[in-house]
Amino acid sequence: MTATQAGARPAGARRALPPPAGEPPAVRPPGPGRARTAVVLGGLGALALAGLIATVALGSVTIPVREVLAILTGGEVSREAWSTIVLDVRLPRALTAALAGAGLGVAGLGLQTLFRNPLAEPFVLGISAGASLGVAAVVLAVGTTGSATLVAGLTALGSMSVAGAAALGAGAVTTLVLAVSRRVSSPATLLIIGLMVGYAVNALVTLLLQAGLGDLSRVRAYIQWGFGSFNGTTWSQLQVLVPLVLAGLAVTWALTKALNALLLGERYAASMGLAVRRARATIIAVAAVLAGVITAFCGPIAFIGIATPHLVRGLLRTSDHRVLVPATAVGGAVVGLAAGLVATLPGTEQTLPLNAVTGLLGAPVVIAVLLRLRRSGQAVSA
Numbered sequence: 001m002t003a004t005q006a007g008a009r010p011a012g013a014r015r016a017l018p019p020p021a022g023e024p025p026a027v028r029p030p031g032p033g034r035a036r037t038a039v040v041l042g043g044l045g046a047l048a049l050a051g052l053i054a055t056v057a058l059g060s061v062t063i064p065v066r067e068v069l070a071i072l073t074g075g076e077v078s079r080e081a082w083s084t085i086v087l088d089v090r091l092p093r094a095l096t097a098a099l100a101g102a103g104l105g106v107a108g109l110g111l112q113t114l115f116r117n118p119l120a121e122p123f124v125l126g127i128s129a130g131a132s133l134g135v136a137a138v139v140l141a142v143g144t145t146g147s148a149t150l151v152a153g154l155t156a157l158g159s160m161s162v163a164g165a166a167a168l169g170a171g172a173v174t175t176l177v178l179a180v181s182r183r184v185s186s187p188a189t190l191l192i193i194g195l196m197v198g199y200a201v202n203a204l205v206t207l208l209l210q211a212g213l214g215d216l217s218r219v220r221a222y223i224q225w226g227f228g229s230f231n232g233t234t235w236s237q238l239q240v241l242v243p244l245v246l247a248g249l250a251v252t253w254a255l256t257k258a259l260n261a262l263l264l265g266e267r268y269a270a271s272m273g274l275a276v277r278r279a280r281a282t283i284i285a286v287a288a289v290l291a292g293v294i295t296a297f298c299g300p301i302a303f304i305g306i307a308t309p310h311l312v313r314g315l316l317r318t319s320d321h322r323v324l325v326p327a328t329a330v331g332g333a334v335v336g337l338a339a340g341l342v343a344t345l346p347g348t349e350q351t352l353p354l355n356a357v358t359g360l361l362g363a364p365v366v367i368a369v370l371l372r373l374r375r376s377g378q379a380v381s382a
Contacts, residue, residue: 041327044330045330051337051341052094055097055337058347060344067082068086096298097337097340098336099245101334101335104121104305104308104332104336105335107287107290110283111125111283114259114262115191116262119366121303122291125174125191125288127287128170129199129201129205130201131169131296132205134170135169136204173197173198177193177194178285181284227299227354228298228353228358230336240297244293245294247289248289251286252325259283259321266280300355301355303362303363304362306366312327315327335361342361343357
């Protein structure tokens with residue numbers, strides 16, 4: 001028997017490094033390489049910066065980029081009105097779009113990994129339906145009491161009362177789903193339960209709207225909120241939105257090891273010492289906070305949570321969440337800024353419903369993913 005047959009290391013061969021304690025090599029997927037990572041992250045960062053500047057500069061009134069930079073840096077501007085437009089309207093809108101895109105993208109990434117389903121996204125668990133129920137309840141309350149105190153808030157769709165109602169509704173549905181998750185071991189079953197909860201909550205929303213049809217202006221305000229929008233967010237509201245979204249992103253970054261372990265399934269992750277139920281509850285709770293607060297301030301926004309993780313995976317060609325999480329956050333900001341910019345229809349006084357734009361951008365991505373899975377012979381489970 002030769003030395004090689006006996007297991008000896010051939011001359012010139014590198015000795016494999018032992019994996020970290022409790023973590024086999026399979027749990028830590030190979031990264032895409034430093035060069036590709038740097039190029040992709042740098043490109044996405046440049047696109048996000050360009051999108052931010054374009055969102056601030058373009059609109060019904062086009063403001064030169066040099067004037068925008070002067071306003072943002074405290075320099076002198078040609079027209080004082082431009083400062084008001086940039087600082088009070090467009091900059092909050094741009095920050096909202098970037099934060100919403102980043103939060104929804106990262107939430108979608110976590111849920112797709114947890115459920116091992118490429119079509120999972122923040123709203124499959126009924127979070128947006130719960131937020132819609134909260135807003136519909138406010139509409140009904142105003143309609144039944146005859147009070148006009150909330151009409152202005154419902155019309156502007158940026159008031160804290162509407163945001164609070166949306167957050168409460170999303171939180172109630174999330175609490176229900178988390179309670180169910182403690183009794184269910186199968187991710188596919190939990191996903192289906194989340195879908196059914198969403199359908200049931202949407203049925204309640206329909207009943208509430210039917211009961212509130214006596215005042216069509218309030219129902220119209222609710223429908224307008226449901227279209228989704230990054231407009232109307234104020235600096236005081238950003239004081240709530242910014243820390244919650246950043247906290248959700250930070251917690252997701254702390255979960256990268258757990259997400260990498262879950263790539264091989266919950267049973268394998270449990271054999272590696274991962275507290276699967278706790279990790280599952282944390283991932284769902286973070287996705288709920290991100291999607292809930294974004295829905296509260298921006299309305300239910302579709303497709304960003306589905307499309308962004310797939311776009312980033314395609315660019316990086318990796319499943320390593322140490323790279324995917326930050327890249328998805330930046331990529332989501334790019335998608336959010338692009339969708340918001342298209343929805344404003346620069347150069348005109350008109351705007352498009354945000355969900356119409358995200359649907360047009362996201363649907364082709366989802367179709368491409370399904371076709372790719374079919375060619376590779378993989379099945380998409382519900």
